[in-house]
Amino acid sequence: MANLKFIQVNEVLGANLLNMVWVIIGLIAIYAGVKNLLDNENPSRYGTALFWCSFGVVCGFGTWLPAKLSGVLVIIMCLPPIFKKVKVGKVDTPSKEHTIEQYQKVGMKIFFPAVCVGIFSLLFAFFSNLSSMVAVTLGVIVAMIILMAYNPGENKPAVFLKESERFLSIMGPLCMLPQLLGCLGGVFTAAGVGDVVASIVEKIVPKGNVNVGIIVFAIGMAIFTMIMGNAFAAITVITVGIGGPFVLAYGADPVTIGMLALTCGYCGTLCTPMAANFNIVPVAILNMKDRWGVIKKQVLVAVIMLVFQICYMIIFK
Amino acid sequence: MELIKLLGVVIVIVGFALKLDSILIIFLALITTGIVGGLGVGGLLETIGVNFVANRSMAIFIMILLITGVLERNGLREAATDLIKKVKGATAGKVVAAYGIMRGAFGAFNVGFGGVAGFVRPVVLPMAEAAVKNQGHEAKEEHVEDIKGMASAMENITWFFWQVLFVGGSGGILVQSTLASLGYEVELIELAAAEIPVAIFALIVGCSVTIMTDKKLTKKYYGDK
Numbered sequence A: 001m002a003n004l005k006f007i008q009v010n011e012v013l014g015a016n017l018l019n020m021v022w023v024i025i026g027l028i029a030i031y032a033g034v035k036n037l038l039d040n041e042n043p044s045r046y047g048t049a050l051f052w053c054s055f056g057v058v059c060g061f062g063t064w065l066p067a068k069l070s071g072v073l074v075i076i077m078c079l080p081p082i083f084k085k086v087k088v089g090k091v092d093t094p095s096k097e098h099t100i101e102q103y104q105k106v107g108m109k110i111f112f113p114a115v116c117v118g119i120f121s122l123l124f125a126f127f128s129n130l131s132s133m134v135a136v137t138l139g140v141i142v143a144m145i146i147l148m149a150y151n152p153g154e155n156k157p158a159v160f161l162k163e164s165e166r167f168l169s170i171m172g173p174l175c176m177l178p179q180l181l182g183c184l185g186g187v188f189t190a191a192g193v194g195d196v197v198a199s200i201v202e203k204i205v206p207k208g209n210v211n212v213g214i215i216v217f218a219i220g221m222a223i224f225t226m227i228m229g230n231a232f233a234a235i236t237v238i239t240v241g242i243g244g245p246f247v248l249a250y251g252a253d254p255v256t257i258g259m260l261a262l263t264c265g266y267c268g269t270l271c272t273p274m275a276a277n278f279n280i281v282p283v284a285i286l287n288m289k290d291r292w293g294v295i296k297k298q299v300l301v302a303v304i305m306l307v308f309q310i311c312y313m314i315i316f317k
Numbered sequence B: 001m002e003l004i005k006l007l008g009v010v011i012v013i014v015g016f017a018l019k020l021d022s023i024l025i026i027f028l029a030l031i032t033t034g035i036v037g038g039l040g041v042g043g044l045l046e047t048i049g050v051n052f053v054a055n056r057s058m059a060i061f062i063m064i065l066l067i068t069g070v071l072e073r074n075g076l077r078e079a080a081t082d083l084i085k086k087v088k089g090a091t092a093g094k095v096v097a098a099y100g101i102m103r104g105a106f107g108a109f110n111v112g113f114g115g116v117a118g119f120v121r122p123v124v125l126p127m128a129e130a131a132v133k134n135q136g137h138e139a140k141e142e143h144v145e146d147i148k149g150m151a152s153a154m155e156n157i158t159w160f161f162w163q164v165l166f167v168g169g170s171g172g173i174l175v176q177s178t179l180a181s182l183g184y185e186v187e188l189i190e191l192a193a194a195e196i197p198v199a200i201f202a203l204i205v206g207c208s209v210t211i212m213t214d215k216k217l218t219k220k221y222y223g224d225k
Helices: A011-037 A045-061 A067-082 A096-127 A132-150 A157-191 A193-204 A210-228 A231-250 A254-269 A281-285 A299-316 B002-017 B022-036 B040-054 B056-073 B076-084 B092-107 B115-134 B141-163 B170-181 B188-194 B196-222
Strands: none
Touching: A011 A045, A011 A132, A011 A157, A011 B056, A045 A067, A045 A157, A045 B040, A067 A157, A067 B022, A067 B040, A096 A132, A096 B056, A096 B076, A096 B188, A132 B056, A157 A193, A157 A231, A157 B002, A157 B022, A157 B040, A157 B056, A157 B170, A193 A231, A193 B002, A210 A231, A210 A254, A210 A299, A210 B002, A231 A254, A231 B002, A231 B170, A254 A299, A254 B141, A254 B170, A254 B188, A281 B115, A281 B141, A299 B141, A299 B196, B002 B022, B022 B040, B040 B056, B056 B076, B056 B170, B076 B092, B076 B115, B092 B115, B092 B141, B092 B196, B115 B141, B141 B196, B170 B188, B188 B196
16 A cells, blocks of 8 residues: 555654644634633633633644643643533524525535545545644645635635634533543553553453454453443553453454454443433433433344454454 | 552543543543552653643544534535435335435544434434325324434444544544554554444444334334235
């Protein structure tokens, strides 16, 4: 595949482009912070601003900040959400009439900019050595240009920034969860947690049989996700504790095993009320009578998918 | 006592199971692991800083938010509604399956239409109920309840298994960084490629189960026709 990559940028330029990506994201977050700081309708202006701005600074300038200072900023960032001090301010949701009117102007070709980001990240992954993050950013920029060309009266540059703030605020601090979990995984590894988990699992599961290791890893992911309600939280712990020492250490393919472990976890997500966002909230939104109504329709598919994936991992390990 | 190092893991498992605030759980787990793992205050802050910055890829969704809202403003949801309305003469099961196919295909490009609240409730359900009527039945309450469950299930199944095909999605990035911490370097595109058979199989299973279940239910609620 490497010979296809005819777009080659040197390492320095690649690193600079990537740093630009972080700076842009950081500035968007800082904008969200400042907007909320000045927003009289936000019931918690300072907490909200502190959260988004400290995140924006770590994200945008983490490359150059001393690691300890970044650590302090992460701790500061965590405090406002823990004390429930991150709130949503003034939200300017477009009305149904408004979007219908725009749709009549733009029409079905709205799908082009929508899939633009995905296409760019795919193309650049195949044909260049640029980071996916840079590819996504280029896709976003091209999508913005197309949108401005489609509908210049509506899509002014400032609108993109305002809309990103709107969505960031709707998502709230929980959107930081994956990154914090990734960070936690790193801290677990640094503290040697993986080795301890492995030494416990070793007492139950025979080491050296990769297929047994795969089965334990896959089912372990599903069960832990069911308990925790979050596959992202499970995968950092289970990969370090089981996947690494019981499967990957014996030369199994990290790509197939590592990635499918996540979707094995998703099988667990489909079966648990702990994943309230996916399984309980819809019951409420759709006024269903049976609290388990969504889960019941998912269990069969989840079991089939888990078995399929275990076989797939064993065959392609 | 090596086991004490697991205190952070226990906090994560128990915390999520008890539905405590997610950020609080991670915060406590970070601090606790730093203490019991013997990292010290400086060491812990440094490890947190290094790892948080190393995991910045997970924030790429913020870049994509630049267009998410503007797409919505320009009628993306209306366009999706028109697209799915092209499914004609279908049963409720087939409407839900068609939604699954659309949701999956666009999910691979990280494009959503508003989920259960934004799309299933206002668009998919009325279409499915209309399909039941078109077959000459008065939709029974139990059947509608089943359709709601199936539509939400389809939403979750297709989104879970197809969003992993997006190169730059947070799932793949988290796997990449977790593997990196164990010393395995993998590329995001390889991770996405590994999921292609899984995604296709999930869609086939999801759609078949939905269509068959609905067929069975139609028989049960309205008799043979």
